Ligand SMILES: *[C@@H]1O[C@H](CO)[C@@H](O)[C@H](O)[C@H]1NC(C)=O
């Protein structure tokens with residue numbers, strides 16, 4: 375009972391804090407967007423790390439709440455904002471699946487009772503939930519590349535299966551889809567009314583949670599879409615590297631990064647004691663508990679307001695949660711400083727960025743296909759992308775996170791194209807390493823497409839090692 379009350383109080387406090395902070399952030403954002411010449415370095419800097427609106431020292435409870443991304447009032451976002459003389463050409467969206475049931479369970483405890491069926495009068499609500507279920511039940515295998523056609527199109531277990539998308543996850547992506555619909559379809563008419571299969575490029579990994587997240591987003595984006603016009607491709611790699619996945623140097627970076635992670639953990643005495651205490655409570659060896667990645671399950675309890683599990687020897691509690699979450703934040707901070715993850719990310723993200731740039735270039739040459747691209751992915755997809763783009767201040771991808779590239783054409787100079795990059799609705803274009811210095815030197819309001827092209831085709835490798843000039847060389851370099 376005591377635990378429950380403290381938990382609720384903390385949750386309420388954190389929610390208030392998050393609300394205040396986000397409101398303040400948006401308050402800063404809105405005027406920048408509506409101003410036609412809104413290129414104000416100062417306001418822009420504030421977007422990602424604001425000493426005023428960010429709680430000092432990264433409060434673990436506040437961070438965890440942002441990670442949950444509990445659906446609430448419609449978010450304000452900066453997607454689709456450009457000066458009037460720019461025309462939207464194409465949109466490329468990378469999403470993380472929505473809220474899911476844990477992938478691991480804490481040994482010898484009851485797993486949290488979360489219902490993964492979709493019920494319109496259960497929180498979180500969404501007016502389109504019933505229509506979504508009904509539309510999904512009309513879907514056919516013909517819309518999916520094998521093996522996606524064997525997956526269920528929406529979550530449907532009264533007790534969630536491991537890793538299953540929850541109603542929260544579906545609602546998060548219905549909202550994302552609606553938001554993108556309002557901006558890209560209603561306002562900017564990205565797709566013609568008689569759009570066809572070729573106008574969309576849809577790709578997902580083979581997990582039910584990514585496929586279902588993509589379908590929820592698509593349903594919000596194109597309500598009651600014609601199933602015959604939809605085709606989802608299957609991507610076996612979480613890096614979406616298609617035919618270019620073999621990259622030994624990338625794996626070397628990853629091994630060094632994992633070693634760094636391990637050493638940091640060993641240095642954290644409080645963390646080790648906390649794992650020890652939790653292992654005693656559930657009565658398994660500490661090693662076994664750690665291997666069960668308890669934070670994954672604890673985050674589910676936290677995000678769903680379900681109290682942490684107890685045994686006869688005691689309860690897992692908020693203090694344990696805070697210690698582990700704080701360590702995660704520390705780990706991310708050190709990861710940015712040590713740059714091993716950056717090496718991994720540059721090579722890991724290259725193939726999908728290369729593909730995106732190629733698609734953009736085809737569109738600038740008058741191609742009318744693949745105007746909207748959706749990659750439905752994981753934290754281990756978005757995280758390297760953010761790092762590779764130089765968005766090192768960006769938070770770890772929350773549930774239903776979205777990273778979006780917009781391609782624009784200057785109507786006054788039709789041969790000139792520009793890009794914008796948005797993360798969870800925040801314009802981060804001028805935080806990317808390929809456009810960070812741009813607005814200081816140039817009066818142009820958006821980032822020239824050439825900057826992104828030059829980065830992907832060349833500068834990504836320069837950042838790794840000046841002697842490699844392409845992906846193949848960089849992946850096979852000796853002694854990295
Ligand atoms: C879609 O409509 C446009 C303009 O009305 C027309 O030019 C085009 O041929 C149509 N495309 C299809 C596939 O029907």
Ligand SMILES: *[C@@H]1O[C@H](CO)[C@@H](O)[C@H](O)[C@H]1NC(C)=O
Pocket residue numbers: 385679
């Ligand atoms: C959390 O659950 C308790 C009951 O277990 C309920 O009273 C409370 O309103 C819930 N809090 C939220 C934020 O949903």
Ligand SMILES: *[C@@H]1O[C@H](CO)[C@@H](O)[C@H](O)[C@H]1NC(C)=O
Pocket residue numbers: 618724725728729732845
């Ligand atoms: C990058 O794109 C080019 C086409 O522009 C292609 O020839 C090349 O194979 C791609 N590289 C990788 C690593 O995907």
